[in-house]
Structures are given as structure tokens and as C-alpha cells.
Amino acid sequence: MAVADTPAPTPIPASGSQCLSCHGEDGRPALADVPIIAGQQPIYLANALRHYKNGQRTGGQALVMQEMVKDLTDKDIEELAKWFGEQK
């Protein structure tokens, strides 16, 4: 496949624009205490988002994440988990 044929990367779902400032444009963060989520297991990511949303993860950055995910729908969660899982 020639470079010109390389498919344009799929943009992050709209609900995920808030994730990029901490997690990095492609899920590779500049901050050392923020997890790399690029290429992470989508099921794990979706579970983690739900655990932040329902308060099962507390402490440290968890409070930031709880705020970030509180308005995400289950569809948003699945889409974001899939998108970050697909990043290299």
C-alpha cells in the first residue's frame, strides 16, 4: 500500500476531546503519572471508565477522572475504549 493510500487516522469521538490534554493526542501522555492508554485492551478501558463513573475508583487522579467521565453515556464509553485501543 503506497503512502498516499494509507487511510487517514479515525478522529477521536467527540466525547473524548477532553481526554487528550492529559492522555496525549494519541493516548501517549507527556505526564509521567498518567497511564498510556494507546493500544490498551478496550474491555479493560471500558471497565475502568465505568469504575470511575460509579465511584469504584478513588484516590489520586481518580477524582479528576470521576469528573471527566460523569456525563459519558455507555455508548461514549464503548466508543472511547475502542478508539484508544486502536491507537498505536
Add this chain to the structure above:
Amino acid sequence: MAVADTPAPTPIPASGSQCLSCHGEDGRPALADVPIIAGQQPIYLANALRHYKNGQRTGGQALVMQEMVKDLTDKDIEELAKWFGEQK
């Protein structure tokens, strides 16, 4: 560097032998809902281990992790976070 000169991989710290059955020999799990921790940020990994240890992460697999980490010392946590962070 010739293949013969490639340094042997550092073995996982003794306290981490219990991690491999779920997280995989090199931090790349076979199970889809277990996170890939190979190459993850060491500071994040250490924080996550401490959050499991002090009960700040609950729900789902967290209960398994709480059991796994309850006897880890802070030195163990730092060593394991460093080792998994170094895996490719």
C-alpha cells in the same frame, strides 16, 4: 551489538511471580479484560498498586488485585512498577 551480546532480560522480582498468570509472562495478558502493563508508566503502575492495596480501587477485578497486593512492601511495588515499565 551481535545477538550473542544482547543482555539477558532481567527476571521479574520474586514478589511479582503471582502477577504473571493474569498479566502474562511479559506484561501482555491473554485475557481481554486484564490490562497490558508492559511498557506502562512506572509511576502510574506504582500508584495503581497502592490504590488497590489501600482499598481505593474496588469493583470487578479490583477485588482480585487487592488480594494480590496486600502483602507487597513499598519496595516491592517500586520494583514491580519499574520491571513492568521496562517490558516491551
